Amino acid sequence: xxxxxxxxxxxxxxxxxxxxxxxxxxxxxxxxxxxxxxxxxxxxxxxxxxxxxxxxxxxxxxxxxxxxxxxxxxxxxxxxxxxxxxxxxxxxxxxxxxxxxxxxxxxxxxxxxxxxxxxxxxxxxxxxxxxxxxxxxxxxxxxxxxxxxxxxxxxxxxxxxxxxxxxxxxxxxxxxxxxxxxxxxxxxxxxxxxxxxxxxxxxxxxxxxxxxxxxxxxxxxxxxxxxxxxxxxxxxxxxxxxxxxxxxxxxxxxxxxxxxxxxxxxxxxxxxxxxxxxxxxxxxxxxxxxxxxxxxxxxxxxxxxxxxxxxxxxxxxxxxxxxxxxxxxxxxxxxxxxxxxxxxxxxxxxxxxxxxxxxxxxxxxxxxxxxxxxxxxxxxxxxxxxxxxxxxxxxxxxxxxxxxxxxxxxxxxxxxxxxxxxxxxxxxxxxxxxxxxxxxxxxxxxxxxxxxxxxxxxxxxxxxxxxxxxxxxxxxxxxxxxxxxxxxxxxxxxxxxxxxxxxxxxxxxxxxxxxxxxxxxxxxxxxxxxxxxxxxxxxxxxxxxxxxxxxxxxxxxxxxxxxxxxxxxxxxxxxxxxxxxxxxxxxxxxxxxxxxxxxxxxxxxxxxxxxxxxxxxxxxxxxxxxxxxxxxxxxxxxxxxxxxxxxxxxxxxxxxxxxxxxxxxxxxxxxxxxxxxxxxxxxxxxxxxxxxxxxxxxxxxxxxxxxxxxxxxxxxxxxxxxxxxxxxxxxxxxxxxxxxxxxxxxxxxxxxxxxxxxxxxxxxxxxxxxxxxxxxxxxxxxxxxxxxxxxxxxxxxxxxxxxxxxxxxxxxxxxxxxxxxxxxxxxxxxxxxxxxxxxxxxxxxxxxxxxxxxxxxxxxxxxxxxxxxxxxxxxxxxxxxxxxxxxxxxxxxxxxxxxxxxxxxxxx
Numbered sequence: 001x002x003x004x005x006x007x008x009x010x011x012x013x014x015x016x017x018x019x020x021x022x023x024x025x026x027x028x029x030x031x032x033x034x035x036x037x038x039x040x041x042x043x044x045x046x047x048x049x050x051x052x053x054x055x056x057x058x059x060x061x062x063x064x065x066x067x068x069x070x071x072x073x074x075x076x077x078x079x080x081x082x083x084x085x086x087x088x089x090x091x092x093x094x095x096x097x098x099x100x101x102x103x104x105x106x107x108x109x110x111x112x113x114x115x116x117x118x119x120x121x122x123x124x125x126x127x128x129x130x131x132x133x134x135x136x137x138x139x140x141x142x143x144x145x146x147x148x149x150x151x152x153x154x155x156x157x158x159x160x161x162x163x164x165x166x167x168x169x170x171x172x173x174x175x176x177x178x179x180x181x182x183x184x185x186x187x188x189x190x191x192x193x194x195x196x197x198x199x200x201x202x203x204x205x206x207x208x209x210x211x212x213x214x215x216x217x218x219x220x221x222x223x224x225x226x227x228x229x230x231x232x233x234x235x236x237x238x239x240x241x242x243x244x245x246x247x248x249x250x251x252x253x254x255x256x257x258x259x260x261x262x263x264x265x266x267x268x269x270x271x272x273x274x275x276x277x278x279x280x281x282x283x284x285x286x287x288x289x290x291x292x293x294x295x296x297x298x299x300x301x302x303x304x305x306x307x308x309x310x311x312x313x314x315x316x317x318x319x320x321x322x323x324x325x326x327x328x329x330x331x332x333x334x335x336x337x338x339x340x341x342x343x344x345x346x347x348x349x350x351x352x353x354x355x356x357x358x359x360x361x362x363x364x365x366x367x368x369x370x371x372x373x374x375x376x377x378x379x380x381x382x383x384x385x386x387x388x389x390x391x392x393x394x395x396x397x398x399x400x401x402x403x404x405x406x407x408x409x410x411x412x413x414x415x416x417x418x419x420x421x422x423x424x425x426x427x428x429x430x431x432x433x434x435x436x437x438x439x440x441x442x443x444x445x446x447x448x449x450x451x452x453x454x455x456x457x458x459x460x461x462x463x464x465x466x467x468x469x470x471x472x473x474x475x476x477x478x479x480x481x482x483x484x485x486x487x488x489x490x491x492x493x494x495x496x497x498x499x500x501x502x503x504x505x506x507x508x509x510x511x512x513x514x515x516x517x518x519x520x521x522x523x524x525x526x527x528x529x530x531x532x533x534x535x536x537x538x539x540x541x542x543x544x545x546x547x548x549x550x551x552x553x554x555x556x557x558x559x560x561x562x563x564x565x566x567x568x569x570x571x572x573x574x575x576x577x578x579x580x581x582x583x584x585x586x587x588x589x590x591x592x593x594x595x596x597x598x599x600x601x602x603x604x605x606x607x608x609x610x611x612x613x614x615x616x617x618x619x620x621x622x623x624x625x626x627x628x629x630x631x632x633x634x635x636x637x638x639x640x641x642x643x644x645x646x647x648x649x650x651x652x653x654x655x656x657x658x659x660x661x662x663x664x665x666x667x668x669x670x671x672x673x674x675x676x677x678x679x680x681x682x683x684x685x686x687x688x689x690x691x692x693x694x695x696x697x698x699x700x701x702x703x704x705x706x707x708x709x710x711x712x713x714x715x716x717x718x719x720x721x722x723x724x725x726x727x728x729x730x731x732x733x734x735x736x737x738x739x740x741x742x743x744x745x746x747x748x749x750x751x752x753x754x755x756x757x758x759x760x761x762x763x764x765x766x767x768x769x770x771x772x773x774x775x776x777x778x779x780x781x782x783x784x785x786x787x788x789x790x791x792x793x794x795x796x797x798x799x800x801x802x803x804x805x806x807x808x809x810x811x812x813x814x815x816x817x818x819x820x821x822x823x824x825x826x827x828x829x830x831x832x833x834x835x836x837x838x839x840x841x842x843x844x845x846x847x848x849x850x851x852x853x854x855x856x857x858x859x860x861x862x863x864x865x866x867x868x869x870x871x872x873x874x875x876x877x878x879x880x881x882x883x884x885x886x887x888x889x890x891x892x893x894x895x896x897x898x899x900x901x902x903x904x905x906x907x908x
Contacts, residue, residue: 024202024203024205025172025213025230026172026199026200026202026205026210026211026212026213027199027201027202028172028199029199033172033174037155037156037228037230038156039156039157039158039228040158041174041228042143043140043141043142043143043158044140044141044142044157044158045141045142045154045156045157045158046141046142047141047142050141050154050157053154053155053156054152054154057154057155057232058233059151059152059233060150060151060152060153060154060168060169060232060233061150061151062233062234062238062239087267089105094297136148136149136150137150137153137159137160137161137165137166137168138159138160138162139157139159140157140159140160141157141158145160150168150169153168153169153229153232154229154232155230155231155232156228156229157169157228157229158226158227158229159171159226159227159228159229160224160225160226161214161220161224161225161226161227162220163221163222163224164219164220165219165220166217166218166219166220167181167214167215167216167217167218167219167220168216168229169216169229169230169231169232169236170213170214170215170216170230170231170232170235170236170237171213171214171215171227171228171229171230172212172228172230173195173196173197173212173213173214173225173226173227174197174227174228175197175226175227176196176197176223176224176225177224177225178222178223178458178459178460179194179220179222179223179224179225180192180193180194180195180220180222180223180459181193181195181214181218181219181220181221182218182219182220182221183207183208183215183218184350185218185219185645185646185647186215186217186218186238186241186572186621186646186647187207187208187572187621187645187647192221192431193208193211194211194459195211195223195225196212197212197225198212199212200212204597204600206572206595206597206619206620206621207237207572207596207621208572208619209619213230215236215237215238216231216236216237216238217236217238221431222459223458237622238646240622241622241646241647241649241650244622244623244626244649244650245649245650245672252334253335253337253338253656253657254337254338254341254638254656254766255312255337255341255696255699256334257766258766258769258770259308259312259770261769262703262769262770262771266305266707270300270714271300273299273303273718274296274297274299274300277296277299277717277718277721278292278293278296280721280722281295281296281721284721286721286724287721292721295717295720295721295731296717299714299717299718300714303710303713303714305703305706305707305710308702308703308706311699311702311706311746311747311749311750312702313333314747314750315695315699315702315750316333316334316336316337316695316699317333318695318750319337319691319692319694319695320333320336322691323336323675323687323688323691326684327662327677327678327679327681327684328675328676328677328678328684328687328688329662329675329678330674330675331673331674331675332674335657335674335675336688336691336692336695337692337695337699338638338640338656338657338674338692339657339659339675339685339688339689340689340690340691340692340693340694340695340696340763340764341638341656341692341696341763341764341766342565342638342639342640342656342657342689342692342763343564343565343566343637343638343762343763344566344567344568344632344637344638344639344640345560345565345566345567345568345640345685346568346569346570346629346632346639346640346642346651347567347568347569347570347641347642347643347682348569348570348571348643348644348645348648349569349570349571349573349578349581350547350571350573351644351661351664351680352553352642352643352661352680353553353557353569353581353585353682354547354548354549354550354553354581355376355547355548355549355550356547356664357375357376357377357426357428357432357435357547357548358433358436358513358545358546358547359372359374359375359376359377359436359545359546359547359548360372360411360436360437360439360543360544361512361545361546361548362507362512362543362544363383363407363440363541363542363543363544364503364507364541364542364543364544365402365404365407365540365541366403366496366499366539366541367401367402367403368385368403369503370383370384370385370396370398370404371383371384371385372384372443374439375548376426376439376548377419377426377428377435377439378426378439379443379446380443381443382444383396383398383404383443383444385398398444403539403540403541404541406517406519406538406540406541407517407540407541407543408440408441408444408445409441409472410479410481410518410519411437411438411440411441411481411517411543412437412438412441412445412449412451413449413451413468413470413472413477414434414437414466414467414468414479414480414481414517415430415434415435415437415438415441415449416430416431416434417429417430417431417437417438418430418438419435419438419439419442432547433513433515433545436543436545437481437515437543440543451468451470452471452472453468453469453470454469454476454526454527454528455468455469455527455528455529456468456469456529457529457531459482463482463486463531463534464482464483464486465481465482465490465534466480466481466482467480467533468529469522469526469527469528469529475521476521476523476524476526477519477521477522478519478521478522478526478533478534478537479517479518479519480517480518480519480534481515481516481518482515482516483516484500484504484514484516484542485504486516487516487517487518487537487539488500488501488516490518490534490535490537491518491536491537491538491539492537492538492539495539500516500539500542504542507544508576510544510580511546511576511577511579511580511581511583511584512544512545512580513544513545513546513577514542514543514544514545515542515543515545516539516541517540517541517542517543518537518538518539519537519538519540520536520537520538546577546580546581547581549581549584549585550682552681552682552683553585553682553683554584554585555683556682556683556685556686557586558586559686559759560685560686560689561588562759563686563689563759563760563762563763564761564762564763565689565763566588566615567587567588567615568614568615568616568617568628569581569587569616569617570617570620570624570625570628570643570651571617571618571620572618572619572620572621572647573618573619574618574619575593575594575595575616575618577618578593578616578618579616579618582615582616587615587616588615591615591616592613592614592615592616593615593616593617594614594616594617594618595617595618595619595620596617596618596620596621596624599620599624600624604627604630604631607627607628607631608631608634608635611628611631611632611635612632621647622646622648622649622650623650625641625643625647625650625651626654629641629651629654629655630654633654633656636767638656638763639655639657640655640656640657640659640685641654641655641657641658642658642659642661642682643658643659643660643661643665643669643673644660644661644664644665644669644680645669646669648660648669648672649672650672652669652672652673653672653673657674657675658672658673658674658675659673659674659675659676659677659688660672660673660676660677661676661677661680662677662678662680663678663679665680675688686759689759690758690759693754693759693764694753694754694758697752697754697758698749698750698752699770700770700771701749701752702746702749703770703771704775704778704779704826705745705746705749705819705822705823705826706741706746707783708778708779708780708782708783708822709741709782709783709786709815709818709819709822710738711779711783711787712782712784712785712787712790712815712818713729713734713737713738713787713815715783715784715787716728716729716734716787716790716791716811716815717729717734719787719788719791720791725795726798726804727808728790728793728794728795728807728808728811729790729811729812729815730808730867730868732866732867732868733812733868736857736867737812737815737816740816740850740853741819744846744847744849744850744853745819745820745823745846745850747846748823748827748840748842748847750842751840751841751842751843752827752828752839752840752843753839753840755828755829774899774903778892778895781891782822782888782892785818785887785888785891786814786815786818786819786822786888789814789818789884789887789888790814790815790818791811793807793810793811793880793881793884794807794808794810794811795807797810803870805869806872806876808868808869809858809869809870809872809877810876810877810880810881812857812869813854813877813878813881814880814885816850816854816881817881817882817884817885817888818884818885818888820847820850820885821885821886821889821892822888822892823843823847824837824843824889825888825889825892825893825896826892827839827840827843829896829900831893831897832889832893857869858870858872859871
């Protein structure tokens with residue numbers, strides 16, 4: 001909003017303005033607005049003044065800072081995991097292991113492309129927001145009504161609004177004639193907001209309650225209005241959202257932070273070991289300098305688990321593929337795992353936890369209170385009286401109740417809503433409240449209403465009712481619906497106000513929106529509705545309407561709670577309605593709500609301290625949602641945000657994982673999110689959490705497998721140098737072990753099924769890292785065990801006088817079989833011989849492929865010449881390596897028994 005002093009510098013003219021008028025535009029009267037914006041309230045700005053303001057302040061369009069695509073792409077290489085991969089690629093190239101260099105190089109480029117695409121998608125989200133300000137509107141300048149592009153509007157312009165118009169800028173209304181605005185794009189709530197022109201006496205008002213203001217990107221659903229532009233471009237509410245989306249920096253996922261930390265630590269440890277080993281080897285003078293250098297490089301390459309990024313990517317890709325089959329679109333690979341780590345799921349209410357289909361749940365007449373069964377716009381359902389449907393007794397005939405009979409017919413005669421079945425769901429044309437009344441009529445009569453209309457009076461926010469004059473049942477009837485208090489006041493004398501007020505309280509407490517319906521018979525000569533006709537009405541009854549909770553959402557919330565995840569509702573709705581829905585969904589054992597204005601009154605530190613006390617956030621703005629997510633993250637929570645509107649975009653991007661709705665979600669929300677639920681099914685989040693935990697388990701098993709087996713290769717070199725003996729394995733053989741492992745055995749964990757109880761153990765502690773102390777101990781003893789067996793076998797054979805090439809061939813097979821048997825130990829927490837042994841059939845196929853490759857390297861002449869192997873008999877080549885593998889399995893199984901049965905510790 002521009003400073004009013006740029007338009008009106010006369011101190012005297014400012015004297016009657018409230019001190020905080022820039023923040024409380026809704027409080028100002030017409031005279032004050034005219035003084036601030038220098039606008040003639042009949043003729044608008046002069047053309048000259050408008051051009052001057054346009055030149056000074058720029059066009060009414062959203063712009064972004066431009067960053068070249070080349071720079072965006074190069075930035076993707078600036079992270080530690082890429083540095084480690086690049087070092088591995090250079091080392092393998094220097095070792096003439098060109099195939100590995102190519103593979104690692106491709107991984108580097110693939111990671112950069114994925115990161116680049118993610119940035120481009122964020123840019124697309126901003127572009128979608130910018131497109132929302134492109135429209136044409138009628139504007140008054142110099143007393144003439146001109147049609148101008150929205151981008152040419154300036155602060156102070158007088159803009160005319162009609163049904164169907166897109167609101168081009170933030171405006172303060174000075175005229176509103178039955179004006180209704182659809183503000184769901186900003187607030188997330190589907191009901192159009194009725195607008196007024198009068199000043200509102202309140203120091204603080206949430207966005208959804210500023211009835212005399214309209215906002216850019218919203219739409220006029222009915223009526224007309226006239227407003228003064230108070231903010232354009234980046235100063236609008238939609239502009240603030242763009243700024244939030246643009247400035248929110250996406251953080252690395254918990255998994256990537258863990259992998260970066262692990263990769264950095266490993267690389268430092270390996271480099272330090274290599275330097276120390278070179279120094280020790282140099283002073284021991286066991287090898288010539290070139291041989292020592294090659295040996296140290298071989299140790300580095302052998303120890304470096306360069307297959308880890310590729311394995312991680314494949315595990316994540318498999319998880320992504322599974323989610324796609326469930327109609328969950330994952331836009332970045334690490335996002336699959338992130339949902340498995342979340343401990344808070346923030347979710348929008350309307351359309352996510354609820355059906356976004358207003359439904360009549362209660363009907364009250366002067367004699368009875370009825371429950372209406374069925375959910376949403378589907379006509380399946382009916383009337384339930386005193387639980388008779390549950391009891392299986394004969395249904396109550398609703399037509400015996402005179403009030404109910406009138407109530408149903410008024411519902412049908414006064415609604416303009418139309419319902420049609422499309423794409424396997426009911427689509428509404430018209431107002432949501434009318435949609436609920438049309439559905440009520442169809443449920444109880446089995447047909448669509450037929451209306452013989454004489455005249456209609458649209459809803460007037462000043463009087464809070466609408467009316468229709470119809471010929472019905474051979475009579476001319478005036479039918480009225482609207483605010484219960486208004487209808488009661490307009491009813492006949494003798495109406496039991498106490499009874500109706502009790503029923504209003506009862507329905508409202510249950511979170512229902514109450515609409516009263518009334519009628520009266522008029523003379524057949526009456527052919528138009530005047531406001532003085534709305535008196536002496538017969539009260540037919542009231543209906544309680546609600547956007548019903550999704551049954552699958554209630555079940556999903558229960559499953560998430562059982563998984564140790566807290567579900568929080570963030571909505572633009574009234575706190576009472578939101579709390580009622582939260583209770584129906586069993587959101588938590590105690591439901592506690594806070595509103596957007598209350599959040600605004602808190603500092604960031606206060607919000608951080610109190611944020612965990614609340615599970616319902618009502619009357620929230622986009623800025624509130626962003627602060628909520630940040631406050632939760634400040635308390636070390638891993639946060640998911642679910643939403644569908646433009647107003648959700650900043651929070652979706654800020655969250656550790658943003659989840660957007662695919663059907664009802666806006667393009668902006670979908671572009672800002674990491675994951676899209678293609679069928680808008682909240683229960684898919686539970687599936688995603690389960691798959692995320694499964695993916696993490698398999699990545700962790702892969703790491704626990706790769707590290708000791710890689711370290712074992714490096715230790716063989718280290719121990720040999722320190723002992724001053726010949727290397728048991730040639731450099732080419734070490735590279736072979738890494739290569740065949742990368743192509744086969746390390747991928748076995750990808751196909752490992754989820755373990756039982758995966759959803760009962762709670763979210764993982766992302767600060768604890770990927771490995772526990774027990775994992776570290778296991779890595780040490782397994783790497784020592786496998787390398788020790790390899791060195792022993794080599795010394796055993798060479799000690800018998802056999803050639804070194806025979807000893808290294810046997811040592812090669814011992815390392816391979818040590819990996820194979822260790823694989824079966826790591827697959828799950830159960831003993832290796834159990835009902836779970838054959839659960840992962842792909843593991844056996846992968847092992848078979850690995851053994852075939854080993855047969856090739858040992859017995860094919862051209863392979864022998866490349867990898868310095870030789871023909872070897874069954875006893876030395878296969879029996880002893882298999883027995884060494886059995887020893888590895890026996891010792892690691894003993895370790896597993898102590899770990900999970902004796903110490904009673906879990907891997908999490």
